[in-house]
Amino acid sequence: MSISDLHPQPSPAALLADAVASVRVAAEAFFAAQSDDDLVATVELVEQARAALAAVQAGGGGGGRHP
């Protein structure tokens, strides 16, 4: 029996709720105090997050038809 069987993954809604909370904290950051590298990484990650969210919006892996 694997550990993942004992600890089932949280639902997508729960995962996204955590992600949204984290993103809202990030939105309130004082960006003028961030380093150039952090800002560049933030801009790049925002685009990745935007793409990932579009995938979530479209539906889960396997076309969303599998249970």
Added chain:
Amino acid sequence: MAEADTRDLAKQRPHHVSTQAWVTHLGGLRQGEGRRVVARAHALTGPLAATREALVAGRVSPEQADVIVKSIETPPVGEAVRRRGERTLVGQAGCLDACDLGRVGRHLVHVVDPDGEDHRLERQLAREERAAHLGRYLSIAADGAGRVRVTGRGCAEDGALLKAALLPLTAPAPAVDDRDGTLVPDPRDHGARLWDALVQTAQHALDTDLPRPRTAPRPG
């Protein structure tokens, strides 16, 4: 994004001349989308704090935020009016989609700046007239069969001047029949009468002793 643009960080990345180009490349966006994203970032981190707050809370979508940014930055009004307009649009965002919110925004712009649209149209008209004036020409070319072809193009103002000078001379001129003294309708159609008026005006100019004004070019 706004801070990255202020620091011009895009130029530290290879092959990017601006933040807009960087964002367009990074997000695989359409041309011009990067500019919209950066403009939104500056507006939301600057004057449109209420819109930003609503965006973070999920009460306003990015599309609605774009509509608010565009609507609020358009009219030349004071900060207090802008804040009030922003609050109105943010409040309406909860029950209107981005299209309807855009209509509200345009109405708002018209209410706070009723003359703005007129001024915009005036500027557009002035631009078109300048372009027409720059592209003006007149050609009088012989066609090799004993005739000439006159063609030309100019601005509407010059056209109105030509019409004002020529049209009074185009009235039909009935002739008297030598045989029985009756009036015969002018056989010339409008085009022929207009041509005659042009020739008559040119002849008059040549016959007149008044000095002709120098034709200094108008500034383009």
